[in-house]
Amino acid sequence: MARIGVFVCHCGFNIAGVxxxxxxxxxxxxxxxxxxxxxxxxxxxxxxxxxxxxxxxEHKLDGVVVAACSxxxxxxxxxxxxxxxxxxxxxxxxxxxxxxxxxxxxxYPEEATLKAIEVIRTxxxxxxxxxxxxxxxxxxxxxxxxxxxxxxxxxxxxxIANAGYPVILVEKGEELGGxxxxxxxxxxxxxxxxxxxxxxxxxxxxxxxxxxxxxxxxKEVGGYVGNFIVKVExxxxxxxxxxxxIVVATGFDLYPLQAxxxxxxxxxxxxxxxLEFERxxxxxxxxxxxxxxxxxxxxxxxxxxxxxxxxRPYCSKICCMYIAKQASLFKQKVPDGQALVFYIDIRSxxxxxxxxxxxxxxxxxxxxxxxxxxxxxxxxxxVFVRGVDTLSGRPxxxxxxxxxxxxxxxxxxxxxxxxxxxxxxTDAFGFFQEAHPKLRPVESLTAGVFIAGAAQFPKDxxxxxxxxxxxAAKVLGLFAQRELIQEPTVAYVVEELCSGCGLCIxxxxxxxxxxxxxxGIATVNVALCQGCGACAVVCPNKASRVRxxxxxxYLAMVEEIAR
Amino acid sequence: xxxxxxxGCTLNTKGKGFDRSVREALAALGVELEELPDWNCCxxxxxxxxxxxLDLAGPARVLVAASAQGDKLATxxxxxxxxxxxxNRVIRLDRERRERLNYFIEADYQGQVxxxxxxxxxxxxxxxxxxxxxxxxxxxxxxxxxxxGCMVLRPPAEVAYDDPENPHALDELMASLGAEPVLWGGKxxxxxxxxxxxxxxxxxxxxxxxxxxxxxxxxEVLVTNCPLCQFxxxxxQRDLVVKKGGFRPLPVLYFTQLLxxxxxxxxxxxxxxxxxxxxxxxLKAKGLLDQEVG
Ligand SMILES: Cc1cc2nc3c(=O)[nH]c(=O)nc-3n(C[C@H](O)[C@H](O)[C@H](O)COP(=O)(O)OP(=O)(O)OC[C@H]3O[C@@H](n4cnc5c(N)ncnc54)[C@H](O)[C@@H]3O)c2cc1C
Ligand code: SF4
Ligand code: SF4
Ligand code: SF4
Ligand code: SF4
Numbered sequence: 001m002a003r004i005g006v007f008v009c010h011c012g013f014n015i016a017g018v019x020x021x022x023x024x025x026x027x028x029x030x031x032x033x034x035x036x037x038x039x040x041x042x043x044x045x046x047x048x049x050x051x052x053x054x055x056x057x058e059h060k061l062d063g064v065v066v067a068a069c070s071x072x073x074x075x076x077x078x079x080x081x082x083x084x085x086x087x088x089x090x091x092x093x094x095x096x097x098x099x100x101x102x103x104x105x106x107x108y109p110e111e112a113t114l115k116a117i118e119v120i121r122t123x124x125x126x127x128x129x130x131x132x133x134x135x136x137x138x139x140x141x142x143x144x145x146x147x148x149x150x151x152x153x154x155x156x157x158x159x160i161a162n163a164g165y166p167v168i169l170v171e172k173g174e175e176l177g178g179x180x181x182x183x184x185x186x187x188x189x190x191x192x193x194x195x196x197x198x199x200x201x202x203x204x205x206x207x208x209x210x211x212x213x214x215x216x217x218x219k220e221v222g223g224y225v226g227n228f229i230v231k232v233e234x235x236x237x238x239x240x241x242x243x244x245x246i247v248v249a250t251g252f253d254l255y256p257l258q259a260x261x262x263x264x265x266x267x268x269x270x271x272x273x274x275l276e277f278e279r280x281x282x283x284x285x286x287x288x289x290x291x292x293x294x295x296x297x298x299x300x301x302x303x304x305x306x307x308x309x310x311x312r313p314y315c316s317k318i319c320c321m322y323i324a325k326q327a328s329l330f331k332q333k334v335p336d337g338q339a340l341v342f343y344i345d346i347r348s349x350x351x352x353x354x355x356x357x358x359x360x361x362x363x364x365x366x367x368x369x370x371x372x373x374x375x376x377x378x379x380x381x382x383v384f385v386r387g388v389d390t391l392s393g394r395p396x397x398x399x400x401x402x403x404x405x406x407x408x409x410x411x412x413x414x415x416x417x418x419x420x421x422x423x424x425x426t427d428a429f430g431f432f433q434e435a436h437p438k439l440r441p442v443e444s445l446t447a448g449v450f451i452a453g454a455a456q457f458p459k460d461x462x463x464x465x466x467x468x469x470x471x472a473a474k475v476l477g478l479f480a481q482r483e484l485i486q487e488p489t490v491a492y493v494v495e496e497l498c499s500g501c502g503l504c505i506x507x508x509x510x511x512x513x514x515x516x517x518x519x520g521i522a523t524v525n526v527a528l529c530q531g532c533g534a535c536a537v538v539c540p541n542k543a544s545r546v547r548x549x550x551x552x553x554y555l556a557m558v559e560e561i562a563r
Numbered sequence: 564x565x566x567x568x569x570x571g572c573t574l575n576t577k578g579k580g581f582d583r584s585v586r587e588a589l590a591a592l593g594v595e596l597e598e599l600p601d602w603n604c605c606x607x608x609x610x611x612x613x614x615x616x617l618d619l620a621g622p623a624r625v626l627v628a629a630s631a632q633g634d635k636l637a638t639x640x641x642x643x644x645x646x647x648x649x650x651n652r653v654i655r656l657d658r659e660r661r662e663r664l665n666y667f668i669e670a671d672y673q674g675q676v677x678x679x680x681x682x683x684x685x686x687x688x689x690x691x692x693x694x695x696x697x698x699x700x701x702x703x704x705x706x707x708x709x710x711x712g713c714m715v716l717r718p719p720a721e722v723a724y725d726d727p728e729n730p731h732a733l734d735e736l737m738a739s740l741g742a743e744p745v746l747w748g749g750k751x752x753x754x755x756x757x758x759x760x761x762x763x764x765x766x767x768x769x770x771x772x773x774x775x776x777x778x779x780x781x782x783e784v785l786v787t788n789c790p791l792c793q794f795x796x797x798x799x800q801r802d803l804v805v806k807k808g809g810f811r812p813l814p815v816l817y818f819t820q821l822l823x824x825x826x827x828x829x830x831x832x833x834x835x836x837x838x839x840x841x842x843x844x845x846l847k848a849k850g851l852l853d854q855e856v857g
Binding site for chain 2: 264
């Protein structure tokens with residue numbers, strides 16, 4: 001004999017305005033095994049929860065049904081409340097009589113009341129057969145894998161290593177440092193990045209907790225949060241590592257010149273990307289075509305960005321700033337030279353960023369022309385940049401020695417394959433997809449995999465470092481736990497019934513199932529299982545079941561509706 | 564290979580040289596162009612009002628006739644291509660207009676015909692390698708500036724079969740004939756189109772920019788696939804020589820005229836004498852035309 005308590009919520013008028021809650025309570029009280037039933041104005045309020053706790057104690061309840069809003073609202077609230085009074089949280093269930101009853105049936109109070117009673121009766125049947133469960137504890141391997149050795153990856157690795165945990169840093173290139181290594185000077189003070197970059201690289205290389213693997217790539221990822229198994233291909237053969245968390249910091253790439261037909265599609269030697277211009281600022285300002293001194297440069301902003309018809313619809317975010325920097329640096333080196341910047345509008349959001357752009361205009365005499373460039377071509381050894389000056393409303397054509405394009409920032413090559421291996425999502429443009437754009441920007445949707453730097457979306461150095469430290473903090477938060485707590489409502493296999501047909505293994509979307517090596521039956525990896533029930537549906541022998549969603553419960557619930 | 568052919572009004576009147584070079588060059592390459600019977604004007608402009616169904620009736624009738632004859636319809640006039648291609652697209656995608664059109668012209672056409680430009684047929688059906696193999700008189704040493712009519716490129720999503728900002732099919736074709744396509748910035752600049760009728764000074768200015776750009780890039784001749792571009796670029800040069808100091812005229816040829824010549828066909832059949840800037844001296848100098856031709 002179960003002793004179930006039923007608590008019917010008014011939700012102000014949300015429920016009680018339609019459903020006759022008093023009548024519901026009277027009807028429910030008549031049912032067998034219902035030891036207590038009551039209604040209350042706001043069940044989720046502190047007095048409401050107290051009502052539940054008190055009733056549990058007074059009436060020695062061993063199961064609870066709260067007839068209220070959707071379980072996604074308050075299931076956790078009520079399970080906690082019930083648990084604090086001694087009822088197993090997995091024997092506390094919600095009967096949704098708001099979203100599924102009072103709201104959709106506002107004009108039918110009589111029918112809504114009858115439906116509410118039916119919904120509650122059904123859930124009582126479920127609770128009657130609910131098992132008392134204990135959350136699962138999963139151990140965490142306190143070691144991290146960082147993929148990508150740019151400024152993002154270096155920061156993550158160092159933060160985690162400094163906190164005392166081992167890190168494996170995998171970089172596919174020859175050297176650490178990423179794109180920053182190729183930059184001449186940085187905004188907003190023009191200092192060369194070499195100093196701080198070398199310092200950071202040195203700190204990482206010498207850190208006893210960091211293993212650096214260059215010219216290496218992640219080939220295979222298995223396991224789950226806290227317990228990943230990673231295979232890395234290194235120059236000295238394949239290596240396998242067990243890690244608890246993974247951070248992707250694979251950075252970005254530039255939209256290829258070849259895709260920008262309107263700007264010459266890569267055919268003209270003196271039309272280059274801004275990254276090539278960084279090298280020129282370091283190594284000397286000579287024209288690629290004839291080696292002559294560069295005296296005039298036209299910078300073309302938004303090359304391939306903000307162009308939903310032909311290229312990328314998004315703003316690449318970093319180029320307005322680095323173009324202002326490059327134009328100023330050019331003027332520092334060639335004071336009598338001419339620097340033109342074609343722009344749609346200037347995006348300089350950051351501390352002292354707008355002032356930096358103003359200095360380019362006022363102090364360095366960089367000429368800003370507001371208008372998108374329509375065409376860039378080379379003729380007779382001269383580069384022509386044609387566009388419109390939208391302030392004067394006239395077409396303009398500039399004749400210069402060199403055109404520098406601020407190519408759109410795109411995902412780094414190989415992102416798709418890596419994402420597949422990691423079982424994380426990418427967005428419409430191939431960047432790693434964050435779990436939530438506002439609330440969870442450094443996590444992926446796969447537990448234990450985090451994102452840092454431009455691998456998620458274009459970011460400049462300060463932003464990259466901030467996000468990298470955020471990702472490191474998330475990893476450390478994970479490592480701070482003794483073990484991971486997992487919902488126990490997962491699948492299990494009734495050994496005597498399982499024929500080993502394997503159907504459930506294919507059906508499982510989380511790769512949580514496998515065939516036992518010698519028993520010839522299916523097994524469940526509870527750390528991976530999400531309790532989705534796909535395996536239970538396909539199993540021809542009803543051998544695969546999900547805890548507290550068993551066939552016995554469902555048949556009882558259906559019978560109750562049909563009665 | 565047999566392909567239905569729609570010459571269109573321009574190639575049937577002013578552009579006979581173009582028309583003839585298209586038919587004969589393709590025949591030499593094994594493509595038999597089968598002219599549609601009893602064809603009518605394509606309308607010469609694609610109506611942009613979505614409730615304008617009547618103006619689609621003309622091109623739709625052409626497409627219906629083509630569907631009775633085969634699965635492809637070739638056209639050399641870029642404007643006809645644009646109008647027919649877009650009309651066909653409307654018929655494919657817009658059920659309401661399709662039904663009204665079919666009702667109006669008493670047909671049951673679903674858009675199954677593939678409308679193709681002759682250049683596209685040369686690239687995708689014949690293949691430039693095949694063209695190269697059939698060259699009798701190489702155009703080697705001839706520097707050409709390829710100029711693409713916007714009607715085969717815009718709007719890109721509806722009609723383009725080449726990169727709309729950096730098209731290259733014509734350059735590749737010319738290279739396969741042995742000619743040397745120059746790298747230049749004017750290949751998709753607007754020729755002025757119908758401005759010639761309302762603001763001729765402006766059209767002349769636009770032609771001036773394009774031709775001088777080709778000249779600066781070292782071109783000896785401009786080649787195009789569009790009758791209106793050919794007219795605009797050719798027509799103004801007499802005036803430009805007078806008005807603009809230092810202006811150097813350049814002959815403007817249809818790409819199929821050069822194709823026919825390279826395939827060893829008789830150049831005198833293609834109305835070379837009707838061009839405003841006489842291309843004959845250049846062709847003679849390059850050994851592509853007999854000295855005796857007047
Ligand atoms: C022209 C230009 C000028 C700039 N100037 C400035 C400036 O002045 N100031 C500023 O703040 N920012 C500037 N930036 C932005 C700056 O470059 C970025 O913020 C920074 O590089 C982002 O770092 P990251 O580590 O996320 O990516 P990256 O620098 O791209 O590093 C990614 C690393 O991951 C590696 N990698 C990629 N895929 C894999 C894989 N599958 N496995 C293993 N390793 C992999 C790469 O080899 C690389 O080493 C500029 C950018 C450009 C393009
Ligand atoms: S428990 Fe849900 S239904 Fe009840 S008052 Fe709170 S929000 Fe409303
Ligand atoms: S940051 Fe500036 S240059 Fe870059 S895409 Fe955005 S607006 Fe254009
Ligand atoms: S319940 Fe879902 S996740 Fe769990 S084993 Fe079955 S199919 Fe896989
Ligand atoms: S589907 Fe059922 S019977 Fe088949 S292997 Fe899975 S649990 Fe066993």
